[in-house]
Amino acid sequence: MAPAEPNALPFRPKGETPHFAEEKEGWKGYVEWEEFPEKKKQAQEVLKRYDFPEPPEFQLNPLPTTNPVLTGERWKQYHSALGLSHIFHHSWETVLQEKSPDMTHILQFPYNGEAPGDRLIKTELTNNKDHFVRNHGGIPDIDPAKWTLDIGGLVKNPRKLTLAQLQDERTFPRQSNIVTLQCSGTRRIEQIHEYPGDGDELINAPWGEGAISTARWTGVSLKRVIKYCGGLVDDKGADNIEFYGADTYFKKGGVHNYVVSVPWRKVKAHEVLLAWDMNGEQLPRIHGFPVRVVVFGYIGARSVKWLYKIRAIHRPSMAPVQRKEYLYYAPQIGKQNARYSNGFSIQDMPVSSAIITPKKMDQIVHEGRVRLAGWAYSGGGHWPVRVEVSGDGGSIWYEVPAENMSTKYFYAWRTWWVDLPVDAEGWLEMCVRCWDNAMNTQPTFVRSAWNWDLHVTSSAHRIKIYSINKSRPNTAARLKQLEENNTPIVPITRPIHFDLETDDEYAKAMESRAWRDPLE
Amino acid sequence: MAPAEPNALPFRPKGETPHFAEEKEGWKGYVEWEEFPEKKKQAQEVLKRYDFPEPPEFQLNPLPTTNPVLTGERWKQYHSALGLSHIFHHSWETVLQEKSPDMTHILQFPYNGEAPGDRLIKTELTNNKDHFVRNHGGIPDIDPAKWTLDIGGLVKNPRKLTLAQLQDERTFPRQSNIVTLQCSGTRRIEQIHEYPGDGDELINAPWGEGAISTARWTGVSLKRVIKYCGGLVDDKGADNIEFYGADTYFKKGGVHNYVVSVPWRKVKAHEVLLAWDMNGEQLPRIHGFPVRVVVFGYIGARSVKWLYKIRAIHRPSMAPVQRKEYLYYAPQIGKQNARYSNGFSIQDMPVSSAIITPKKMDQIVHEGRVRLAGWAYSGGGHWPVRVEVSGDGGSIWYEVPAENMSTKYFYAWRTWWVDLPVDAEGWLEMCVRCWDNAMNTQPTFVRSAWNWDLHVTSSAHRIKIYSINKSRPNTAARLKQLEENNTPIVPITRPIHFDLETDDEYAKAMESRAWRDPLE
Structure with a gap:
């Protein structure tokens, strides 16, 4: 299945269209924007000539039940306008080659997808084909022999490394860690259903519980690479490290490479890895081949894929993904008053969890116990210690037995299961909450932490099931x-065609309670 | 627009089909079933030959956004199977003739419809064209000159009255009352959205806030008619009055006339009217022409339309509408254990209310006050005394000023409006509750009173609006x-295309708070 060609561009001719294309041999799908302000301006001018379609209304209206759920028509058209339409075709081919065929394609382009829940939590390390993907642009196809990494900015000795140099264990000893990556959009669909927010389908893709996965990542600690460059320059206030990804990112009519930053202290703690190996396999192209960043305990957005440049800088990156995205707003902030500076930047991820089986609205025949299973995670240097479930919407909590929880890691989730005692019948609200090693737990309701950009749905996860x-x-x-x-x-909504009791049973039951009204 | 012909019947021929038709001249669309047990049996046998379609799944799946919302395919096919397909054509023609063109047709056949909310509460008496309609069968078309009312059972002198006799003021002085009729399905959509229940689309039509309306009804008190028949027979335990409507009603593979009962004490209190006049106009055909019952303060289901027979009986009617419908179940009762005898029969209606404007999900620009308007009602001999609204989901309540409430009647709703102080921005949950003269008020949440047959959604009405x-x-x-x-x-979900603040504004704001991370 190829992605649909975007609808015809509503072209408004005004002068000639400059040529935008990959400029580096062996780096298919990579256009350098950040080095060339003049080219960026030209591209912005070209984009201004078009009326791109508004995003589909997927929040105030019901979400499509198609797969892909959303197609990203606007991003296809942005690329087409700049002569880069081959990027979205190539990206989708890569999805079909590298991911499981039954992924839920949340957004076709830029690709965002999650695996079916039951397979997601079957193993504590996620199969590479099932690892969620949250891309912000097309997938570059980079020849590893041609790949280089440019390290500069406020480092004493700027360097350019080939892949062979980076993988030379004599210079850089290997580091390998089990790390969970989580998109701050995980479980966003719950916020959307509670209250719609900003409707940009790339920024606010309607994720379920699967925008989180775990892998063993192998590569080198970024700290060692920076040390190899002589370390940070003194007295220039170097305090953040900026990463450049080869993907092309569109924002507010402008065009950029994917650029974000993390604080130096995170790097210093050996919590930032430059990785080329995912679960013992070569990093898939869709996950950043040849080399990506893996930042432990942070929002996935900082773990830049298709890394090609690193800069040591003073203060966080001013690039749009870092400055204008992944902002956590207070509940009274919205379209009427949101600014970039009144949201705070999401880095460390909080404690959260999800029930994966049963699925919401399941109608379950049982004999007094219902099996629940799911994941629990805490970022920012913490880990899940206790998981509790409730069958009554959060009044009575049952602890998941320690032996039903997967291995404890510093930087990863734990999967869990429990047989919950359930006497009651009818619709029940099952919920889960996790406590981490700092005794942080989750907000009670979606509303407790709703925010305009619909990030970090970390409230106690609630599902309705019929018992x-x-x-x-x-x-x-x-x-x-x-x-x-x-x-x-099942389904319980389908009416029963036969009578619910006989006339005799009815008469007997009614007689025993003196019929409907008092007798006197 | 004619109702679609039902899909071809999956006919399973087994013997000859008997002829079912109107048997009384001038009574189009009326088939007598209750008098002829043999005919009922024959019809049941005919119905058994068909596999009627399952109801559409409108609860676990999103509700169609069409109008009619649901079409009632099964009821069309039931009628077709018995050679009565002209009934659904005639019924729909009557809808188009007698109701406002912009009604929300909840179910096309049997017809169920409600008026747009803003018009519903514009006047304290509802315009006849806008009065909600909740039918259980086709609409009969009865020649008033041919109409008779048969009064029998446990009355001393059974009688048959013509319309002229009933309207003879020398025998029966007129009674006229302002009475609200309410279907127990009002606001059912909230229960469906919270938790699906039994999925029969006739029984559980997905009503909004408009299955309630008010009219001045004029006719005679049933008590006078019963007295005219010599009153009730002594010593036979006569304690209920049964009404027969000319519409045909299908239930569990059987066929019936529409039959229900009310207790005699209700009649005795002059709270049961036989009416032929609605707001000073001739009763519309869709509302029961020539004569209908109006029972004050009760569920609308007892106010039988196209009345043709009355019986005084011992104990409530055993007919299916009375015995098997309009049952109020405890929350753990459902498909797995529901019986007719473990629900209780809905008669008196409780206190309830609704916000009609704004509508849910409205995004409202204001200067510190938002105008809310709606209705409030209490049945069962009570009336609304106080209406309160909240802009914060029910923590702080504001009383609607007495002067903003419509006239107080013993048997009718009150419309109301209030300018609610609203400082907060973003998504707010507005809610309303009513207190009646017995200080009854409404359950807090939909869940507080959810029940399997989704009746009586009387919890505080809540709507989400964006401030x-x-x-x-x-x-x-x-x-x-x-x-x-x-x-x-608006819509707020549509992204803003320009930047949310300038680079300078951003830098200044961030500098003032020492950027993102602590400096040391």
Whole structure:
């Protein structure tokens, strides 16, 4: 399945269109923008000639039930306008080659996708084909022999490294860590359903519980690379490290490479890896081949893919992804008053969790216990210590037994399962919360932490399930009756065609309670 | 627009189909079932030969955005199977003739529809064209000259009255009352959205806030008619009055006339009217012409339309609408254990209310006050005394000033409006609750009173609105900026194309707070 060609561009001719193309041999899909302010300006002028389509209304209207859920028409058209339409075709081919065929494609281009939940938590390390993907631009295809990494800015000895040099263990000893990456959009769909926010489908892709995955990443600690460059320049206030990704990123009518930064102290703690190996396999192209950044405990947005340049800088990056995206706003901030400076930048990720099975709205026949399973995670230097579940919307909590939780790592999630005692029948609200080693736990309700850009849905995860307890005699009798009529009980919304009791049973029951009204 | 012909019936031929038709001259669309058990049996046998379609899944799936919302395919096919397909054509023609063209047709056949909310509460008496309609079968077309009312059962002197006799003021003095009729399905959509229940689209039509209306009804008190028949027979336990409507009603594979009952004490209190006049106009055909019952303070289902027979009986009616419908179940009752005898029969209606304007999800620019308007009602002999609204989900309540509430009647709703102080911005949950003269008030949440058949959604009505307070300087500035860019602020989900602040403003703001991370 190829991505649809974007609808015809509403072209407004005004002068000649300059040529924008990859300028580096072996770096397909990479256009350098940051080095060339004049080229950026030209591209901006070209983009101004078009009326790009508004995003589809997927928040105030119901979300499409298609897969891909959203297609990213605007981004296809941005690329087409600049003569770069091959990028979205190549990106989608890469998705089909490298990811499981049953991914939920949240956004076709730039590609965003998550694996079906039950497979996501089957193993503590996610299969590479099932690892979530959150891209902001097309997928570059870089020849590893041609790849270089340019390290400069406020370092004493700027250097350019080839892949062979970076992988030379005599210079850079290997570091390997099990690290969970999480998009701050995880579980965003809950915020959207509670209250719509900014409707940009790239920024606010409608993720479920699967924008989180775990892998063993192998490469070198960035600290060693910076040390190799003589370390930071003294007295220039170097305090942040900026990463450049080869993908092309569009924002507010302008065009950029994907650029973000992390504080130096994060690098210093050996919590920033330059990785080329994912779970013992070569890093897939869709995940940043040949080399990507992996920042432990931070929002996934800092773990830049297709890394080609590093700069030591004073203060956080002023690039749009760092400055204008991934901002966490107070609840009264919205379209009417949002600025970049009144949101705070999301870096460390908080404690969170999700129930993966059962799925919401499942109708479950059981004998007094319902099995729940899911994931729990805490970033920012913490790890999940305790997971609790509730079958009554959060009044009574049951602790998940320690033996039902996966291995404890400094930088990774834990999967868990529990058989929850459930006596009650009908619709129940099941929920989960995690406590981390600093005793942080999750906000109670989605509303407790709703924010305009719909980031970090870390409230106690709640799902509605319908409980059918066949250890109850009346229920057992009805199930038997349904079976005799060759009628399944699910979906419960499907009406029963036979009478719910006989006339005799009814008369007897009513007589026993003196019928409907008082007798006197 | 004619109702679609039902999809071809999956006919399973087994013997000859008996002929079912109107048997009474001048009574189009009326088939007598209750008098002829053999005919009922034959019809049941005919119905057994078909596999009627399952109802559309409108609860676990999103509700269609069409109008009619649901079409009632099964009921069309039931009628077709019995040779009565002209009934659904005639019914729909009557809808188009007698109701406002912009009704929300909740179910096309049997017809269920409500008027747009703003018009619903514009006047304290609802315009006949806008009065909600909740039918259980096709609309009969009865020649008033041929109409008779048969009164029997446990009355001393059974009688048959013509319309002229019933309207003879020398025998029966007129009674006229302002009475609100309310379907127990009012606001059902909230229960469906919270938790799906039984999915029969006739029984559980997905009503909004408009399944309630008010009219001045004129006719005679049923008590006088029963007295005219010599009153109730002594010593036979006569304690309920049963009404027969000329519409045809299908239930669990059987066919019936529409039959329900009310207790005698309700009749005795002159709270049951036989009406032929609605707001000074002849009763419309869709509302029961020539004569209908109006039961004050009860669920609308007891106010039988196209009345043709009355019986005094011992104990409530055993007919299916009375016995098997309009049951109020406890929250753990559902498909797995529901019986007719473990729900209780809905008669008196509780206190309830609704916000009609603004509508849910409205995004409102204001200067510190938002106008809310709606209705409030209490049945069962009570009336609304106080209405309160909240702009914060129910923490702080403001009383609606007495002068903003419509006239107080014993048996009718009150419309109301209030200018609610709103300082906060962003998504707010507005809610309303009513207190009646017995100090009853409403359950807090939909969940507090959810029940399997989704009746009586009387919890505090809650709507989400987005507040944009232009008395705040930052908001005023953004609105000005949007205006200059010729961009409306609504829908708020549509992204802003220009930058949210200048580089200088950003740098200044960030410098003032020592940038993102601590300096040491």
